[in-house]
Amino acid sequence: xxxxxxxxxxxxxxxxxxxxxxxxxxxxxxxxxxxxxxxxxxxxxxxxxxxxxxxxxxxxxxxxxxxxxxxxxxxxxxxxxxxxxxxxxxxxxxxxxxxxxxxxxxxxxxxxxxxxxxxxxxxxxxxxxxxxxxxxxxxxxxxxxxxxxxxxxxxxxxxxxxxxxxxxxxxxxxxxxxxxxxxxxxxxxxxxxxxxxxxxxxxxxxxxxxxxxxxxxxxxxxxxxxxxxxxxxxxxxxxxxxxxxxxxxxxxxxxxxxxxxxxxxxxxxxxxxxxxxxxxxxxxxxxxxxxxxxxxxxxxxxxxxxxxxxxxxxxxxxxxxxxxxxxxxxxxxxxxxxxxxxxxxxxxxxxxxxxxxxxxxxxxxxxxxxxxxxxxxxxxxxxxxxxxxxxxxxxxxxxxxxx
Amino acid sequence: xxxxxxxxxxxxxxxxxxxxxxxxxxxxxxxxxxxxxxxxxxxxxxxxxxxxxxxxxxxxxxxxxxxxxxxxxxxxxxxxxxxxxxxxxxxxxxxxxxxxxxxxxxxxxxxxxxxxxxxxxxxxxxxxxxxxxxxxxxxxxxxxxxxxxxxxxxxxxxxxxxxxxxxxxxxxxxxxxxxxxxxxxxxxxxxxxxxxxxxxxxxxxxxxxxxxxxxxxxxxxxxxxxxxxxx
Numbered sequence: 001x002x003x004x005x006x007x008x009x010x011x012x013x014x015x016x017x018x019x020x021x022x023x024x025x026x027x028x029x030x031x032x033x034x035x036x037x038x039x040x041x042x043x044x045x046x047x048x049x050x051x052x053x054x055x056x057x058x059x060x061x062x063x064x065x066x067x068x069x070x071x072x073x074x075x076x077x078x079x080x081x082x083x084x085x086x087x088x089x090x091x092x093x094x095x096x097x098x099x100x101x102x103x104x105x106x107x108x109x110x111x112x113x114x115x116x117x118x119x120x121x122x123x124x125x126x127x128x129x130x131x132x133x134x135x136x137x138x139x140x141x142x143x144x145x146x147x148x149x150x151x152x153x154x155x156x157x158x159x160x161x162x163x164x165x166x167x168x169x170x171x172x173x174x175x176x177x178x179x180x181x182x183x184x185x186x187x188x189x190x191x192x193x194x195x196x197x198x199x200x201x202x203x204x205x206x207x208x209x210x211x212x213x214x215x216x217x218x219x220x221x222x223x224x225x226x227x228x229x230x231x232x233x234x235x236x237x238x239x240x241x242x243x244x245x246x247x248x249x250x251x252x253x254x255x256x257x258x259x260x261x262x263x264x265x266x267x268x269x270x271x272x273x274x275x276x277x278x279x280x281x282x283x284x285x286x287x288x289x290x291x292x293x294x295x296x297x298x299x300x301x302x303x304x305x306x307x308x309x310x311x312x313x314x315x316x317x318x319x320x321x322x323x324x325x326x327x328x329x330x331x332x333x334x335x336x337x338x339x340x341x342x343x344x345x346x347x348x349x350x351x352x353x354x355x356x357x358x359x360x361x362x363x364x365x366x367x368x369x370x371x372x373x374x375x376x377x378x379x380x381x382x383x384x385x386x387x388x389x390x391x392x393x394x395x396x397x398x399x400x401x402x403x
Numbered sequence: 404x405x406x407x408x409x410x411x412x413x414x415x416x417x418x419x420x421x422x423x424x425x426x427x428x429x430x431x432x433x434x435x436x437x438x439x440x441x442x443x444x445x446x447x448x449x450x451x452x453x454x455x456x457x458x459x460x461x462x463x464x465x466x467x468x469x470x471x472x473x474x475x476x477x478x479x480x481x482x483x484x485x486x487x488x489x490x491x492x493x494x495x496x497x498x499x500x501x502x503x504x505x506x507x508x509x510x511x512x513x514x515x516x517x518x519x520x521x522x523x524x525x526x527x528x529x530x531x532x533x534x535x536x537x538x539x540x541x542x543x544x545x546x547x548x549x550x551x552x553x554x555x556x557x558x559x560x561x562x563x564x565x566x567x568x569x570x571x572x573x574x575x576x577x578x579x580x581x582x583x584x585x586x587x588x589x590x591x592x593x594x595x596x597x598x599x600x601x602x603x604x605x606x607x608x609x610x611x612x613x614x615x616x617x618x619x620x621x622x623x624x625x626x627x628x629x630x631x632x633x634x
Contacts, residue, residue, distance in 0.1 A: 007519030014516045025504055263505070313500050316461060317514040318489025322481040396461050400496070 010329075012325060019331035022303070023338075033299040034339030037379060041340050041372040043285035048368040051278035052359040053351070055271055071261045072247070074224040074273025077254045078336025082222025083210065084248055087250055088118040094246060096231055096239040103225040104214040105205065111177045112165040122178060123205035124214025132229055136208075140172045140187025147210045156187040156208045179217065183209065197316035236262040253309070289375055292339065293383035300332045300387035304394075311391050312399025333377065334336025334383025343371050408568065408600070409435035409458070414467035416453055426579050427453045428464070429623040435602065437568075440595040442603040442614035443625075450623040452573070455604045459571050460484045472568050489518050493562030494571040499554040501546040505555045507533060508542040512564045516580075532560035536590060552583035559590060563599075570594065572603045576610050590611045 023030045074082050083091070092100045104124035110117050130142035138154065147154050155176070162171050175182045202386065215221065230239045240260045252255040304311070311324055348364060355362035416428040425448045429432040435441055445451040456462035457469065459474055463484075465526065469476040472491050479487070493514075501510045513527035520528070534540050546554055562570055572591070576584030592613065595601055605611050616627040 010519050010521060011516065012524075021504060032612065309500070310502060313496075313502070314513070314517070315485060316459070316494050316563070317517060318485055320485040320516040322482065323517055397456050398498070400461075 015323075015327045015330045016334070018327060022331060023335060029299065030335060033047070033295050034190045034292070034335055034342070035050040036295040037289060037336050037339030038102040038292070038343040038346065040285060040288030040290075040292050040342025042347040042350060043288055044375070045344055045365075045368050045372050046350040047281045047285055048278055048371070049351035049362075049365045050354050050358075050360075051274060051281070051346065052365055052368075053355045053362055054358070055274040056269060056363070058274070066184050068230045068236075069263060070228040070230065070236060070243065071263075072226050072243065072258060073217075073261070074222075074258045075256060076222075076224065077251055077257050080251060082220070082224040082252070083226075084222050088223060088226070090250075091243065091246060092230070093351075094242055095159060096228045096234045096242045098231045099128040099132065100229070101126055101132070101196060101227050102211045102223040103227065104211045104218065104220075104223060106177045106214060106218055108207075108217075110161065112175070115165055117161070117164055121205045122155075122207045122209060122214065123366070125208050125210030126211050128229075129290045133301050134288055135190055137187070138188045138190040140185070142187060143208065143210050148212050151212045151216055153181060153183045153213060154208060155183040156189050157185055158189040158204070159191055159358060161206050162188065178207065178209070181217070213303045217370050218220055236264065239283050245382035261312065286375065293336070295389060296335055296380065298333050299335070300328060300384055301390070303331070304328065304387050304391045307391075308394060308399045312396045315394070315396035316372050324394075328388035328391045329381065329384050332387065333380035336350055336376045336380025336384075337373070340373050340379075343376065344372045347372065357397075407434055408437045408472050409433070409466075411458075412456065412468045414454075414469060415465045415543070416450070416457065416462075416527045417433055417465045424511065427623050428457070431623075432616065433622075435569075435600065438595075438598045440591070440601045440603075440615045442605055442611040442617050443620055444602070444605060444608055444611040444617055445620035445629065446606055449620045451604050451606075451620050453491045454620060454625075455573050455602075458569075459494060460488050472611055485517075489565060490516065493567035493570045494566060495510040495555070495558050495562045495570065495575045497574040499546070499551075499558035499578075501554055501557055501561075503546050505541045506543050506545055507538060507549065507560075510546070511561045511586060513566050514561060518565060525562045528564055529560070532564045533557070535563070536560045550583075551579050552586055555579060555583075555587055556590065559594075563594075567634060568600060570599055570601045572601065574605055574607075575603060576605075576607070584610065 036122075040071075076082055087101055088102065090098060098324065102124065107119050108121050108122050110120045110122075124144060126148050127143055127145045130136060136142070140156065143154065143156070146152070155178070157165075157171065157176070161176075165171070165176060172187065174185050174316075176185060177183070189204075191204075215223070228239070228243065228353045230236065240262055243260050244258075247258050314324060315321075348369075352362050411431055411433040414431040414433075415426070418427055419427045431454065443451055443454065453462070457476075458471075459469050460471070461484075462467075463476060463478055471487070474491070475488055476484075476487070488633055501507075502513070505513070508526070508529050511532055515525040515528060530542065533539060536559050538553060538556055539554060541549060541557075542602070546557070549557065553605045555578075559570075559575075562572075570591075575591070576587055579587065588610065591601055591603070595615070601614070603611070603614060611617050619626050619628045
């Protein structure tokens with residue numbers, strides 16, 4: 001038993017040496033053959049690494065923004081189509097809740113003097129929002145409770161608005177017209193302070209006004225969306241349960257009147273989607289691997305035909321069919337592995353460059369490397385099998401006569 | 404008298420070619436003793452190559468019995484035949500059949516690789532064999548750097564390195580000029596003197612005459628030829 005194993009090992013070593021020799025003997029052809037595998041593995045690795053880098057970046061920004069908040073959306077019932085200010089107050093007084101910022105918005109025509117801009121996104125905020133996000137204001141003041149209660153016509157505007165409406169004038173203290181109504185500019189918005197997931201997806205609003213004023217302009221008396229800030233030490237599960245209980249009571253326990261979404265559930269959905277996309281892309285890329293495998297099979301079949309005489313000779317010298325088969329199998333395995341390893345290196349390099357360009361953090365994805373290596377090994381064995389079998393089945397007499 | 408170690412009794416070989424059945428070997432009987440130097444002489448198409456393939460266990464007879472060094476050669480699997488070849492037979496072919504990418508030394512090592520011999524022992528034995536055939540200064544040369552005669556010497560070394568019980572040569576001088584051919588024959592003579600069993604297949608009676616015993620094969624029928632002079 002031990003002796004057979006040792007013999008097998010000696011054979012294996014010799015087969016590897018002979019295979020490498022053959023690969024080296026046909027450099028150009030070998031290179032062209034492994035090109036397919038190389039490209040396939042490069043594509044798979046680059047895709048997986050880049051997508052996972054992207055999702056990592058996304059997760060980071062999510063957890064930065066969404067920590068300690070919930071978002072509530074109201075679809076409403078026939079009797080009650082949203083939350084009024086009493087309801088909001090009630091929600092804000094829950095033990096689990098620190099505060100609430102309602103989400104109200106509109107698209108408006110904004111003008112000053114002879115200049116105007118159409119379709120500008122205006123968002124209604126409350127004073128609490130500015131307390132939670134002090135970075136929002138670059139210059140001037142924020143919106144106050146007094147603005148909110150009195151539905152004041154005051155606003156904060158972003159840099160784009162300043163540039164298009166106020167050339168060379170200090171905007172703070174000036175008036176602008178939103179849908180023809182004069183608003184006093186009390187402050188300027190900080191561009192960099194991206195504050196919510198919604199803003200990140202739909203673009204930051206250009207103008208902030210008190211939410212009460214915004215509701216009046218929209219001609220509505222109820223709020224249908226809000227962000228809820230959780231009290232310190234409250235986890236989102238408990239808070240969302242408490243909110244749901246209160247909201248259920250407000251909507252007389254009718255079904256499908258509201259949804260409470262935690263940031264982690266948004267994150268989960270995002271990650272699932274990204275995962276699906278990356279699986280799909282990797283699937284498409286692995287077609288290249290199959291094509292590469294066919295290339296290897298083609299080369300191995302050619303090699304077997306070319307080396308018919310050599311195979312016959314080796315058989316005459318006492319090589320058993322298994323030894324011939326293993327030698328060709330090792331050759332295709334090595335070819336494929338060389339392609340795979342080069343592919344892994346190229347793929348990592350490519351994704352490093354891609355991550356750099358897209359400003360994402362690059363991490364070596366060991367799972368992707370393992371996948372690439374295993375896949376190319378499998379391709380080598382799978383597509384090398386038939387040619388190796390063909391070689392081992394050659395009749396030594398016919399094979400010798402081929403010379 | 405030395406031991407009888409190869410015995411063929413009523414060997415027949417048929418090949419089916421399309422609709423026709425060709426009777427290549429007809430009731431061939433052959434006995435070879437250990438240490439004999441035998442040549443099988445016959446024109447092309449006489450069935451001598453088929454006979455060599457059967458003696459060399461590359462092929463099996465359609466019927467009849469063949470006993471080689473205690474092995475009953477019948478319908479063994481290809482792997483078993485390969486093991487018998489590896490142990491018992493050393494082949495020398497007409498055009499030496501060396502692998503062009505390997506050095507002389509590596510070519511000689513080849514049969515030992517398949518026998519599973521360790522690299523160090525392999526190299527030693529291959530070196531010894533090359534010295535034996537007079538190529539001690541050509542070990543690292545590739546076949547294309549060797550003359551035809553030298554190539555055939557490498558082939559002889561390769562045939563002998565596994566220490567087979569029989570040296571089986573198919574037209575060993577066929578690709579060589581007369582002078583080099585005779586040198587190879589001298590080598591065979593020496594090997595025979597050392598006690599090696601040699602079977603040589605040829606169509607050239609001058610070459611056949613180097614052997615101590617000649618059998619003729621014509622149209623698949625084997626006849627004992629007696630002394631070389633009778634041929």
